[in-house]
Amino acid sequence: EAQVTQNPRYLITVTGKKLTVTCSQNMNHEYMSWYRQDPGLGLRQIYYSMNVEVTDKGDVPEGYKVSRKEKRNFPLILESPSPNQTSLYFCASSFSGVQPQHFGDGTRLSIL
Amino acid sequence: KNEVEQSPQNLTAQEGEFITINCSYSVGISALHWLQQHPGGGIVSLFMLSSGKKKHGRLIATINIQEKHSSLHITASHPRDSAVYICAVTGMEYGNKLVFGAGTILRVKS
Numbered sequence: 752e753a754q755v756t757q758n759p760r761y762l763i764t765v766t767g768k769k770l771t772v773t774c775s776q777n778m779n780h781e782y783m784s785w786y787r788q789d790p791g792l793g794l795r796q797i798y799y800s801m802n803v804e805v806t807d808k809g810d811v812p813e814g815y816k817v818s819r820k821e822k823r824n825f826p827l828i829l830e831s832p833s834p835n836q837t838s839l840y841f842c843a844s845s846f847s848g849v850q851p852q853h854f855g856d857g858t859r860l861s862i863l
Numbered sequence: 864k865n866e867v868e869q870s871p872q873n874l875t876a877q878e879g880e881f882i883t884i885n886c887s888y889s890v891g892i893s894a895l896h897w898l899q900q901h902p903g904g905g906i907v908s909l910f911m912l913s914s915g916k917k918k919h920g921r922l923i924a925t926i927n928i929q930e931k932h933s934s935l936h937i938t939a940s941h942p943r944d945s946a947v948y949i950c951a952v953t954g955m956e957y958g959n960k961l962v963f964g965a966g967t968i969l970r971v972k973s
Contacts (some may be wrong), residue, residue, distance in 0.1 A: 795963070799961075849910040849953060
């Protein structure tokens with residue numbers, strides 16, 4: 752089954768404790784992206800990757816890192832999480848940036 | 864001002880009604896996406912358009928490139944259509960980024 756898998760689905764953690772949200776797709780997609788969704792602000796793009804070893808900033812990259820060492824994986828790293836990063840995060844993938852995207856189920860992060 | 868404007872913000876309809884959600888953007892684009900998000904749920908891509916019109920079941924999406932406007936229509940609406948509908952655009956003006964509208968909250972009453 753074609754899917755984008757995010758882990759964990761839920762996480763409550765504390766300020767400053769490094770965390771990684773994993774994202775994996777099994778569709779051989781080249782384009783992968785991370786978004787955050789906040790009440791009143793909607794969806795905003797954090798980082799995206801056009802292919803292996805190619806990553807670019809979205810609209811809200813501050814406080815986040817990503818890597819794309821393999822085509823299927825695109826982890827989102829919060830080196831020193833802060834409460835303003837409490838949000839609902841979605842990973843998505845597609846064959847290219849102008850193709851329909853497949854979204855993961857979301858990760859709800861709470862940083863205390 | 865958001866670069867992608869959706870209207871209305873909220874919409875309540877009676878089951879069976881024809882529904883239209885609008886999306887306007889300010890610069891040239893290469894693609895426009897319509898997404899659906901059910902309450903507490905994930906996000907599903909409904910359509911990706913670069914021109915013309917697409918239809919899937921009771922859903923129809925149109926785009927007018929010259930007017931920088933797209934519409935999502937739902938025919939014979941049903942309570943299960945209740946969701947947030949989100950428009951997003953990408954193109955050279957945005958690099959390869961995706962820029963989202965604020966979403967339209969649709970509630971269909973039975």
